[in-house]
Amino acid sequence: MDYHTPGSFEDAAAIAAKAEGVTRFLAGGTDVLVQLRADMVTPDVLIDIKQIAGVKDIAREEGGWRIGAAVSGAEMTEHNELDQEWPGVVEAMDLIGSTQIQGRATLVGNLCNGSPAADSVPALVAAGASVSVVGKSGTRKMPVEDIPAGPGKTNLEKGDVVSAVHLPARGDNAGDAYLRFIPRTEMDIAVVGCAVNLRLDGGKVIEARVSLGAVAPTVLLVEDAAQAIVGTSLDEAALEALAAAASSACNPIDDKRGTIAFRTHVAGVLAKRAAKIAYERAGGAK
């Protein structure tokens, strides 16, 4: 195994482009090292990006936020301004793993691991977040929902490396929330995850994004679910329509973590509950 510590993302991308065999980028290592120890994936080339300047910074950017690729969950949770503006994103990240894992785990790692059940990804998708991708032909921005391609797979190409996550400016009267279902109270993987991000005008929802995790091969952005609540004040009928739209968007599998029927039903339940929280966070009275 070759281990690299490049000083820039351009160098990291160049090493990856030339690499032969299995290549992995290492930030927190909470997936890579676990897979290595479990004998699931033994990389031939390991590229540690933690030495690159700025990778651990959370910074203001165009009224929103730029979150470096090696920022840990714990740093996000303790960042008051970020938490005030994007509580849904922060709580989604904070649900992952234990206190020890929180000291290492990153948003970008959670995204690039390609799990449909990744907790932070639905929250980022609902938030309208994007990522910077450094590759052969320079740096480009991609919406978060365009990264996952299927379980364990992304749409990134050989030689691509994600350098940061961008959250848009929060703006007024807006709120987001993420809920997941696990049979326990922590230390588990989402059986269903749902994020809702919305904006209000006088108690009426005027913008919404609804995203579901663990109910399809990739995290879903569910337009029909958003439309079910836009123009409403999140009354009972709107919530039922939201639940129905969320459930009908599901395309899950039966597995050790849950059944198709269970995931489909609970997606609707979580959508309602997350929408209510987002609505209250946006200043709407319920």
Add this chain to the structure above:
Amino acid sequence: MAPDGNMTNGFKVVGTRPKRPDGIDKVTGRAKFGADATAPGMLHASIVRSPHAHAKILKIDTSKAEALKGVKAVVTRADFAEGLTGENWNILENVMASDTALYDGHAVAAVAATTALGARDAAKLIEVEYELLPHVTDVDKAMADDAPVIRAGAADKSVPEGLHPNVVRYHESGHGDVDKGFSEADLVVEDSFKTEATHQGYIEPHACLAQLGSDGKGEVWCCTQGHFNVQKVCAALVGTDSSQIRVTPSEIGGGFGGKTVVFIEPVALALSRKANRPVKLVMSRSEVFRATGPTASTSIDIKIGMTREGKITAAQGVFRLQGGAFPGAPMEFTAMCAFAPYSLENVHQVGYDVMSNRPKQAAYRAPGSPMAAFAVESVIDELCNKLDLDSIEVRLKNASKEGTKASYGPKFERIGLVETLEAAKAHPHLTSPLAEGQGRGVSCGFWFNHGGETAVSLALSEDGTVAISVGTPDIGGSRASMAQMAAEELGIPYESIRTTVADTATLGYNEISHGSRVTYASGLATIKAARDAVKKLCGRAAAKWGIDEDAVVWEDGCAKPSGPNAGDFEPLPLAKIARSMGRTGGPIVGHYEATPEGAGVSFATHIVDAEVDKETGQTKIVRYTVVQDAGKAIHPTYVEGQFQGGAAQGIGWALNEEYIYGEDGRLQNSGFLDYRIPVASDLPMIDTVIVEVPNPGHPYGVRGVGETSICPPLAAIANAVSNAAGVRLTELPMSPPRILAALDAQANG
């Protein structure tokens, strides 16, 4: 105090809560667990395991592995003893498959190399050619006519004709006439239940370091509940004499019955013999799940009749236990424990031990009893609900007492079930209000407890301190409780005594730390060993004073003349006699060897409140109270810990833990991520009430407490969840998808 008498009060040390002797070691990381043993020149081993549920082993090619740099030995079944019979054959077949892999994870070969990674790489180079055979992993399917036969001829003589060859043992017991009893009932409830296999879930995976020379002399350092058993089994499996294998137990990171079994030590010994180097073998968590014993899964039918006043008129149960690819599922315990809490005129129970393509089941805390209680107490709850009767009063009305003919045959001696029910009735938990969405459940539970072969020695040092050697690994605080009992007898401080779990060369044979036997049996032996030392101490005093031994008594840590007629001498404290013992007759050591048979049975009553989210099927345990008879609590903190631990493991078993097999017969969840034991935030603070109804079979009245505590939880939680959800849950675990499906089925009629 009469030297051989029982005492039930007036204790000075017993019943107090001194500091645990292993506390500093454990919090500082100094404690040595199984994987901490090292030796110069040590090799690391890795085991090759079958990925198939059932397959003929056609060929094992080890040449590529043997050619790898750093590889020092490879073993297959050919490297173990031949001609074994009975249980030793079963153990060897499980430790290393011969011609057929019987479950996903079954060991087929092993390799030792200079590094752990090297061993892992070499294991991948061992090529095994399999021919797949049909498999079965479900207990009911394994009994069906078309089920593949796991091993022809495995059944013993107990099995009636006409049953599938996978049914390997049969049990029937009871008394009275159940048909007559059912005809006298005002209501008869009948239901069927299933429970999935659960793992003991100990935090420390199995680990050992072993050395075996060509002369047949060997050493094993390992994490086990019973090192004398490891010695015996290893000697048989590698073909040497027991006395030539010395086994030293490490600290143990949990066992719960799962470390009563031998899996890896013979493999490490065989590799060591071949490589002529010490070999370390440490299981991964995945190996622990796939290849060490979970408990049996069950399929149970229960039928109980009751009068309008709550009197049980008859009870019968059929208990089918799947114990993996070998005989031994504890179905007779399930059958015998099922109705033990109740005094019944008409009772009948049938048990089936069924083989399937799963790992060999191992004991798990009161093996077989929790599943029985789940089924029986669910039906009793249903009867109480339908007849509108109070669940505690009904249990009191039918409770077994001293003199009751037990459902499994003998007459009960002094027992404490009624006392636990009365304490539960008086507990504020039982009358506290329930919130919306919450339900309450109660259940009783029973376990036999055990005595077993035991040897203890107690040696005095010249400075008046005492070293106790026991042969039962400390899995529940026994080093503290032994020191307390010895301190009580000797009249010296707890701090002056150190208890060591000694190796197999130091003491006579000690049965495994199982059956909740240690505080009872090693405790009894410690008390008797202390009394033996006291007799010798008194003898030295008598010699010094020139009076009869009978004229000396032991009080408050001193030898004293028994009365004015004996003479007027200054009391001789233990330390003073010890200081001169070299000159007065030599070392003073008390010892005791026996197989005590007076382990008192134990009962518990649990109260649980559960809250069910009817939209998601999620259950939260909001309040939990354990009431249990401990006979006499030597160290109450440890007793409370056992009560809480049983309840915590029961909560996991009831709600989320399960072995999940795919269509391919492979285990789907061989890690703690998807094998969901409760995390701390899943549990409420578990309240405990220690009831003390002394066991006449122990000098201080001790009853074992480690196992009874896991008997009632499955049922108590199922009753709470069923009452909260408004629908009877009959299958474990009561996972959210299962609860939601039950609610759906009810809603759709």
